[in-house]
Amino acid sequence: MNTGYALGQLQRGLAASLNHPDPAVRARAAAKVDRWRNVLEGMVTGTLTVGSRTPVEGVPAWVTLEVVHGGFATGHLLAGGPLQPHEQERLASLPPAPEGVTERSRLNAWSLGDDGQRDLSAALRSGCYRVQLPEEGALLTVTWLLGHGEAERALELLEKLAPLTDRLRFYPVPDARPLSAGAVVRLQPLSDAVEQLEAVRLRPQIAKMNETLRIWNGLYDRAVSLFLETVKGETPHLATTENGALVRRLDGQPQAHGGWPCQNWPAGWREQAQGLLEEYQDKRQLNSRSGKPEHPKANFARLRGFLEQCVKDPRSLTGWDVGAIRKILASYVTRHGAPGSEKLRRLREAQARMAARPTNKELADVLTDRLRRLPGDEGLSSMELVEAPVSAAESAKAKITQGSPMPPSLVAKAERSLEAPIEQLVERGVIASGEVLATVLPQITSQVGAAGIEDPDLRRLYAALYAAFRRRRSLLLLGLQHQVRFEELPWVEAMRPFRKNELGARGLARQTLEQVCALAITSFPQVILPNKLLQELSALSKTADLKLAWIEELAADIFMGTFSMKFLSAAQQAARLLRGTLYERYYAIPTDRILQLDDREQKWGKDTAPGFVALCTERAGAKEGWSVARNGTILEQAQILTTHNLATVFDGLGLRETLRPALPYLAKQCFRWVVRQQVMKVDGWKAQLQMVKNTAYAWRQMVFFLSFLDRPAQEEFLGGARDLFLQQDETFTRRFEPAMAGLEWACAGKVFDASGRAGPKGQARRFLGWSDGKHWLFE
Template identity: 75%
Template sequence: MPTDTPSPRVNTGYVLDQLRRGLETSLNHSDPAVRARAAAKVERWRSVLEELASGTLSVGSRTPLEGIPAWVTLEVAQGGFATGHLLAEGPLEPHERERLASLPAPAEEDATERSRLNAWFLGDEGQRELAEALRSGCYRVRIPEEGALLTVAWLIGRGEAERALELLETLAPLTDRLRFYPVPDPRPFSPSAVVRVQTVGSTVRQLDSVELRPRIATMNEALRVWNPLYDRAVELFLETVEGELPHLAEENGELVRRPDGQGRVEGGWPCQRWPEGWHERARRLLRDYQAERQNHKLCGKPEHPKENFARLRGFLERCVADARSLTGRDVGSIRKILASYVTRHGSPGSERLRRVRDEQARMAEQPTMKEFAVLVANRLRTLPGDEGLGSLDLAAAPVREDESASLGIAPGRSIPPHLLGKVERCLEAPIDQLVERGVIGSGEVLATVLPQITSQVGAAGIEDPELRRLYTALYAAFRRRRSLLLLNLQHQVRFDELPWVEALRPYRENELGARVLARQTLEQVSTLAIASFPQTLIPNKLIQELSALVKGADLRLPLVEEIAADIFMGTFSMKYLDAARAAARLLEGTLYARYYDVPTKYLLTLDDREMRWGKDTSPGFAELCTERAGAKRGRGGSVARNGTILEQAQILTTHNLAVLFEELKLAETLRPALPHLVERSFLWLVRQQTMKIDHWKAQLQMVKNTAYAWRQMLFFLSFVDPPARREFLDLAREHVEEQGEAFSRRFEPVLAGLEWVSAGNAFDASGRGGPKGIARRFLGWSDGRHWLFEG
């Protein structure tokens, strides 16, 4: 087992970069809602930086804040950094202020507002209110801590005063800071078999943040405000023309140009006469322009000194002041502007100009996305904000007469599909339907909605209906916690570690029915995740949910997480070896095992164990991954080196595919779909490979992700029958050639490598094969420049 891997250090550069990016967005983004979100992000990263500088934040620990137990819900920024804030702390919320106003003055001067509220809920009146909330379900638990005193009330109601007191002793040190009581709600909390990606309230906020696109807003301002004023200015000057209106000369439909390339102007000259009332009408136009400019500043063209409207307005001001100040050159310039206008648009009052302006007015009056967003948001505001939407009927209905009057959208108009796509995110439906609609578009999103189902699975063995509902609410709230950055093989806080959940352990009977339900859900979710997103790894958040189902089903499956290369400690816990053994049993002799040269027999006999950081680890598995990666000892722990080792671990474990296929018999379940999953994975990675990517970091990320997709594809292909495999190889060759010569030449070693191994051959020790070694094994990580970018 290598011992020379240095301990990872906290990357403060990452924190500073996040802070810089947040500041840039908060100051410069055109969308106020985006600026506000960026400002909140800046505040979080500023807190992280302050905590790091003061030394009060222990990054990489399950308890990063001194004196705060691991079970407390922390505010966590991107990357797993605790900000130092506790989510159950913070300013008083409206329901807390309302309750506090009804309480008598505190007996102790140093009592905090939170301690007074927590104490009230422990009194007779507060306990009666909590008991009623448990009975009716009229409460919400958004953060796990908000369910603690509900648990106390339930225990006391069942005669478990001693257990309740033990729980209160655990909570006591933080009752002056955290809210341990629920949020009251007039509607009962009712678990459902359907899920949603977000609530109606979140959707309304997104719709409210929709802004009119700057280019459209600018265009509409020009059409509605400035074009009519420009027409009036032209008309005023045309009144001063003697003879034929100025125009550009044309022959056979083409402009006649002077030797200098400018169009030749024909017709009369302006500023030759001044009709009665002309000067007063000119002054009125100038005043109207200034008034409009105070309210309409999006379009800059009216003020641009080289634009005809601005120039014409300047000449108009001089004419009003003293027409004799105009030079012959000035009058010539006015004549040319008028000629260009008349030639392009037609003369004022002409049918041609009327048609142009009518069409422009029609375009300007078209309802914008912003106006439609306001309409749909107003419809959704009539619904409970913390629930989902049963159907899209309300949002998708054509514009009504009363809505038309208030927003100026013609009745009967359809709602744009783009906005209905936003609304779909709060649609409540079975998970598979939301996946099919594209509302759930990744394994990460699937993981966020899954607790809405798994919380009920975990509560299935609880007989008492009040406790079953409370347990469901607690679990769903717990799964909304963000994961911390952890080192030394530490695990994230588990649901059972919450003191109030631990206090309920005796009342959660893991009956046979609950175990069967958990297994069925595990099978359904695993199948859905693999079939819906075959090209991507099962994300860590989803692995957490699958692990909870595994536990509920009383199974022993070694599901493994993806380890970040920058925090890799150089070793693996025993479950990685267990997962690799499962893969070896399933894949021995398959295309996958031959392509990656998996030492199946060695893995099946490897059985070593070593305690590190209080965890069972496998030094032999770590040594095997290091050797296969060609990562020599003594070279330090660079991110790239770590990545090559971790990729080998993913190859040997198949990153959970083999474990799920073996235990849940998914090869049979998915067999009809496997050729399709192979093709989808391949087409996805080709699309990624053919994208134009300039930044080197983005290139590395693309190669890594496509190599992962390639590995998943090879796994599925190993369970496809030979005729279907040959058909896929033909399709793959044809598709690569369709992408053009440059891509075909670059990707040829990858495709040739698959064809080489499929024909029964093997790569050499360097991962090459075929004539002149053209065929290559495709891996994502490299300790140096990747060969895909050579040449």
């Protein structure tokens, strides 16, 4: 594993930390730089082994590591690091420690003493604790074991923890409120929503506009009024035609009519002018967002200059100066109306209403005040508090208009903290992808996994541990290694005898599994099930006692040319399910050959499927050698043969009939998404390749859904798809026509040739995402 990727991340972080205009972004980038510097130092010195389950030297696999993008460990242990406030508070109450004893050792030792055990026992019974990291539940487990006559098991657990008690916190975070459990989830706690609302800034353009409307326009009006008082004759104005167009002289300049300024000087005029100039300077000291009042070519700035000259000595004005003033006044009156006129009054009233509207920043501050009154680590039970307009009390405090509505952009930030059933959050758009669904699912699956534990205190602790464990970031792993499993945590393993996988728990797990799979596929039919979600589905399958082959998406840049046996099992299940269907025909699935594969080979201590690898390599037409593109073509063939979990859901989980009514809709959604992505302007070749890959995956999902429709339903789909296709611009239709023709060809019962082409002159093509060379869509 070379250091190129880490160096690239470090360079991007450095650039952002030095050059980004937003201080908050610079601060986050600086933190990112520190993390990637740790990664590089560890790789160079050998203290980090990238690609291993135990990348940090001397640290067991179950310890929670700080992991950055791409799965690289930094070497930091998340349960270590600086003391937290609750730790500092506890240390303040303890006697001084002997020399050489770390603060964490003292706190872990105190937790195992009489006082600490009383506190932990009370916390277990009440649920008044929080487990932010899995390690923080270890001593709670010890306490439960000791309280239930399992001293030997508790001592075995302590022996495993002992080497790290000087560095890690194995005790929970105290909290005044008990843990709650239920069938609702939230995307983030309220504290995150408050932080996001606090980050809302007033847009510079809005700030400049409001400053002009609220301050400078009024002063400009008064300056014009002062000079109009000096006019002898008719108010200056520009000549216009009947339809309002300006009448211009031969040199192109507009014609000014009316009297001339600086002819009369009313009593007190100079004092008024001086007062206006002083007021401008005072206000300019406090309001400098807009640069227009100071622009030398702007009429307001020019008029102030003439005003200063008149205050000092009106006789110093030249004829050109008076003409310039007359032209400014004429332009102003023609455009806005004379001071005191109905036209100017209506204009300034409309601008005042606009300026009086609360800005997003002002409304964000109001909403922040509302949410701060609620516990930061909880969520919202409803959106009433968020969506309510500005109250009278809020109006008085914030100096904004009562009854002002909360803008949708701010409501959306708070809505991420709404606690509701998963289905409702998907419907509201809060959960907008399978990846997001995976982040909230542990809040449900933690309860499912704990259902087999009779003791309520242990059941609550197990659920809290599971939710904390699922927040761990995955490591980059090589050689068919698997991520650390929940059961590998020593304190979770110590709970195993007390967790009964009874019929009720299995039934609940299966029901949850079916609901989540159906929700993911019907809500996001165009995307493959993401790896993070597959982890949860795998855990639910295990609890439900179902042996299902869930297939993760493998990274092409670290693919080592080997598939585990579950890939072959998934492919054989798919082959049986799809025999004789459109999917088999479109992708030329060698069903009999797949079903006859039964060889296996040991690699890295794992059973692998060499025959399946050979089949995928052959179908990809992959040449000898190594490249990311070559790997990608092989991995795509594996996804095609296994259907990347669709066959597992439809056949293994038995959801085929449940999802059948939705199949026409799912296929249409996939097609529409493909068209939207393909017509979108995408810059950069990497982004273009990603777009083609993702749309090809969505196309494959669409073909799978169509495979379970009868011929009339397929024809109805093709008619609608062709209509939508022809509504797009010619550049797209010409480029994508081979894929459309290929789908229609296969739906008609015909097959492609060995190169994936069909029809006259091979104009119809099978649509795949990866290509070892230039993709035909870019030719």
